[in-house]
Amino acid sequence: GETEGxxxxxxxxxxxxxSYSASGMTKAGVASASWTSTVLAGALPQLGVSFETSPLGADTEVTGPVALxxxxxxxxxxxxxxATIRNIDPDGKDVFEQGQQGQPVPVAKGWLRASHRRQDPALSLPYRPYHAHVEREWLKAGEPVQVEVEIWPTSMVFKKGHRIRLDIQPRDGVGSAPYTHYCADYNTGTNTIFTGGGRASYLLLPVIPKK
Known part of the structure; x- marks a missing residue:
């Protein structure tokens, strides 16, 4: 699919x-961006926003914890x-790995509900936010907040000419089965991701230097 950033x-x-809508549902009545809904309902419009690097100039190893x-x-x-990190080849196709149950999976995933953004300062690290989950801090409509999302650790060599892609979506993204989230109170409305200046969102990747 196309990338916006x-x-x-x-x-x-x-x-x-x-900005992107979080309100879409499929004709199958399940989460719009989930792998399962794609199987049930056919090709679906992409939900959320995506960011992608330029083609990498050399093989690039990413090993360790990841934070968004x-x-x-x-x-x-x-x-x-x-959040989904994907490995995109020079032809624009996903390079999948094999999951625990033999299913194709992307590089790594992470997820969080913004009202659970409060962290435990004693347990959080710059590269691994640890969320307290003791109370919900509701958003005020249109008011920006900082949210740190833990993405599962990975170890991947992105080949020269490949691109690193980040999807930010309101539902499960590509390669979620068999662990798709089904929740009766998915949030809707319009979401906005800010970039640059004093509100610079970023992806913290553990890139291993070449020896």
């Missing part, structure tokens, strides 16, 4: 933003965040 090593100087730091807002009191 670029993954770059330096934040833009000016604040920008990208977002400045985000919603028109509603909460926001579901599903």
């Amino acid at each position: 670029a993954l770059v090593t330096e934040a833009p100087k000016k604040v920008g933003s990208l 730091v977002l400045w985000a807002a919603s028109t509603t009191e909460d926001m579901d965040i599903f």
Whole structure:
């Protein structure tokens, strides 16, 4: 699918933003962006926003924990965040790995409901937010907040010419089966991701230097 933004090593100087709807459902009546709904309902429009690097100039190893730091807002009191890191080959196709049950999976995933963004400072690390989950801190419509999402650790060599892609979606993304989330109170409305300036969202990747 198409991407709306670029993954770059330096934040833009000016604040920008990208908005997307979190309200879509499929004709099958399940979460719009889930792998399962794609099987049930056929090809679906992409939900959320995606960011992608330029083609990599050399093989690039990413090994360790990953964190996504977002400045985000919603028109509603909460926001579901599903993050997926993908390995895209020169032909624009996903390079999948094999999951625990033999299913094709992307590089790594993470998810968080924005109202659970409060962290435990004693247990959190710069590269691994640890969320307290003791109370919900509701959003105020249109007011940006910082949300740190833990993405599961990975070890992957992205080949020269490949691209690293980040999807931010309101539902499960590509390669979620058999662990798709089904929740009766998925949040809806319009979500906004901010970029650059004093509200620079970023993806913290553990890139291993070449010897």
